[in-house]
Amino acid sequence: MKIFFAKNIGFCSGVKRAVAITEGALKKDPQPVRFLGELVHNENVLEHFLKKGVRFGKKLPKVKKGTLIIQAHGRPPLPHLPGITVKDATCPLVKRVQLAARDFHQKKYQVIILGDKKHSEVLGIKGYANKKTLVVKDEKEAARLPFIKKAALVVQTTQNQETFNKTLKILKKKIKELNYANTICPEVSARQKEIKDILEKCDAILVIGSRLSANTRRLAEKTESLGKKLIWINSLKELKSQMPQIKCQKLGVISGTSAPDWEIDKIKKYLKNYAKKNQSN
Ligand code: SF4
Structure with a gap:
């Protein structure tokens, strides 16, 4: 079996930063340290920090001490929290994206977000504009919007470029005065581009990441849409249990942006050994 590892693999820069902020808070900020929502969408990362004593909550804590960490996907602006150290x-x-939405809203545009209505990032962006902010998931939903005189489009960072282009085209026809900011994350785009190259040369793809992660899900969907075999795991343990069923000549290995580097390293080592053994057999 030949194995092709993606160049863009493991944590993205935003997740690396969020992990470093948490590590720093555990060392030098007031304790206890709390997450407000999932720091990133990966169970292994959350477990890693829960073991180190970080507490987890979805609502603002009632106590007036300790450190509160705002998740990498952001959230609506916080009220003043006396006694609490906030690490963003x-x-x-x-x-x-949040600031673009706020700016458009202040300039009296009807803000439209291209994204997933329930995703924490989108809920956070809405908090920077206003309650009347509209959310569409694709060009079909954009086509159903009512007539709007003046609107501006911003994009959830993990959306794909193709959907953005199609949505923008529809909105240009429907809205008299349209402004927009293409706020797609370049690191997500790089992974989406790289998967296309890997899919061309492989017959199966190993996607590493959580089922909670939107960008990981997109990588998995892309693999399946091209009829390639998909193996979706979130840990070395899961890979080991699935390895006997992976029958292919060329295996591509990619990951979502919140798949932990420490797990990726273990998986790479295991796969390299596996490929070596299978070559000599
Ligand atoms: S995927 Fe992009 S936008 Fe999201 S956390 Fe990573 S770097 Fe930031």
């Missing part, structure tokens, strides 16, 4: 792990690329 919002990825700077997500912050860029």
Whole structure:
């Protein structure tokens, strides 16, 4: 079996930053450290920090001490929290979308977000515009919007470029004065581009990442849409149990942006050994 590892694999820069902020808070900020929502969409990362004593909550804590970490996907602006040290792990690329939405809203545009209505990033972006912000998931939903005189489009960072292009085209026809900011994350685009190259040369793809992660799901969907065999795992343990069923000549290995580097390293080592053994047999 030949194995092709993607160049863009493991944590993206935003997730690396969020992990580093949490490690730093555990060392030098007031304890306990709490996450407000999942720091990133990966169970292994959350477990890693829960074991180190980080507490997890979805609502604002009632106590007035400790450190609160805002998730990498961001959230609506927080009220003043006396006694609590707030560490903002919002990825700077997500912050860029939030600020674009706020700016458009202040300039009296009807803000439209291209994204997943229930995703924490989209809920956070809405918090920077207003309650009337519209969310569409694709060009079909955009086509169903009512007539709007003045609107501006921003994009959830993990959306794909093709959907953005199609949505923008529809909105240009429907909206008299349309403004937009293409806020797709370049690191997500790089992975989407790289998977196309890997899919061309492989007959099966190993996708590493959580089922909670939107960008990992997109990699898996892309693999299946081209009729390639998909193996989707989130840990070395899961890979080991599936390895006997993986029958292919060329295996591509890619990951979502929140798949932990420490797990990727173990998986790479295991696969390299596996390929070596299978060559000599
Ligand atoms: S995928 Fe992009 S936007 Fe999201 S956390 Fe990573 S770098 Fe930031």
